[in-house]
Amino acid sequence: MGIRADYVTRPRELIANILGREQRFLSAAEIHHDLEAAHAKVSLSTVYRTLDYLQSKGEVTSRSDSAGETAFMLCEPERHHHHAICRVCGRVEDVDCAAMDSFADALRTHNGFELDGHAMEFFGRCRACRT
Ligand SMILES: [Zn+2]
Ligand SMILES: [Zn+2]
Ligand SMILES: [Zn+2]
Missing domain, CATH: 3.30.1490.190 (Ferric-uptake regulator, C-terminal dimerisarion domain)
Structure with missing residues (x-):
């Protein structure tokens, strides 16, 4: 599943790459930490905004863990599974x-x-x- 070129911006590309690599649920803070480790200058609020956007495009799904923290993963929510x-x-x-x-x-x-x-x-x- 690729991210379509018409709305690729750098934070979206970076965040989609991290999610695509991990194949597990990651919190916004974990994603932000990965971005910092890669010296990418993306704020935590941009991470949240980007995740919201990718979710609205049907490319990312989220779940709450037992501690109530929201985590995100690349997924196709419209394909039932x-x-x-x-x-x-x-x-x-x-x-x-x-x-x-x-x-x-x-x-x-x-x-x-x-x-x-x-x-x-x-x-x-x-x-x-x-x-
Ligand atoms: Zn395992
Ligand atoms: Zn899935
Ligand atoms: Zn089912």
């Missing part, structure tokens, strides 16, 4: 949810409930962290 998050290194794998059909059937049959949406996250250890 879920995330399996490694508890050790934070790596995120995309997971589709074909199995949800049978769950929706069971809800309809047993509870009379018509499912029209759901949200799920999965947690565990990724391939690298299992060894």
